[in-house]
Amino acid sequence: MRLSLRTQALLLTAVPLLVLLLVFGLAVSRARQAQQMAYWGQHSQTVLEADAALAASISDLNLAIAANNLKQTPQTRLRFDGALAQMHQRAAALVTLVADNPEQIVRARHIVDLIDRITPVARQTFALARYPQKQRQIEQSKPAQQLAHDFERTRADFERAERRLAIDRFRDFSSEATGYIASFIAILVAGIILCAVIILVLGRRLSNRFLNLRRNVERLANDEDPIPLPGDDELSQLDRQFRETTMRMRREQAISSQLQRALLPQQLPTIAGIRIDASYRPAGNGPEIGGDWYDVFILGDHTIGISMGDVAGHGLLAASTMALVRQSIQTAARYTHDAASVLELVNRTIVDQGGAVVSAFFAIFDTHSGTMQYAVAGHPSPITVRSTGTIGMLAGS
16 A cells, blocks of 8 residues: 555654653653752742741740740730640641641641640640749659650651652652663654654655656656556556556647548559658657648640648648648649649638638649749758769749
8 A cells, every 4th residue: 555645744743743642741740840849848948948937836835824924914824825826727727737647647746645635734834834843843843844855756756757758759759760761762752753753654655656667757758668557546547547648649640640641642653663652651650630631643645644732730720731732732733834823822712711821832843845834832952862972952932
């Protein structure tokens, strides 16, 4: 099966476009991953900042207790309540931020539980501002120290896990980036190789078919039989049209040649003592019929008529006019033996038939006396070759 030239052109266009689409798809996918990586990087930073803010809330709570120990006022109470509320809010926000990671949710909820356990201890410590000794007993008690230790350890674990998660994500992104770069290079190289192969194969086939088409044209021009191009693409169709047109022109040329020769004398008259030869060579090799003619015919016992000429143009009209003029000359020569009068009568006949451009030469040759009278009507004068070898042209124009 031969691909049409349009299909081959589409194929040559589609392969690079396909490669570009694949590369574009990879680039878009990579851009989306980069955006996702930027999002997770920002997300990890937000989580760590929220954890740091929670630690700052614990410090604010301790500062509020210390300020209350120095002087119990409504302002220190408000400061303590505000720090306590802020601590709970930031702990709850931490849980919301890590909702996408089950492990971090467990750690964040553990922090919330510890905050809930720290709250009554903090309230009790705040209430004992006038009793420093009891405050120290609470702060130095084993449950309180264990609670503080658990809180710091849980926060540290939470922070390390979040940092490790960010590093793992970045490592995965870097690995995928390496894979994408390798894919880019592989697709580009494969696309270049594929395009080169397709161009080479299709180009070679196309050039061979063009070469075969040119050879067929040369064969047709040299009247040789062409070798049909296989397939049903545009080149094979063009080759088939060339062959059909040439064959038709050959047939027309053969028919035209046969027709033109049929309109010329098939046999020249035989006259004792006179040798008559004729040679007809058309000026061109085209399929169209010309209007050239020659004729030799007997007028009397010792006179013969000789005519030749050319009708302007080609085709059936020129051939029919040629046959008319030739026959008219023969007819007119039967009524008058004056060459000029014969051509004048024929000219009237041509004018009556609608007119045509004709040049002619007519002569009446007397075989007894060896004399010849002739008339020339716009035709080149005949060339004569005498017995002495002298070559000349008859006078006339």
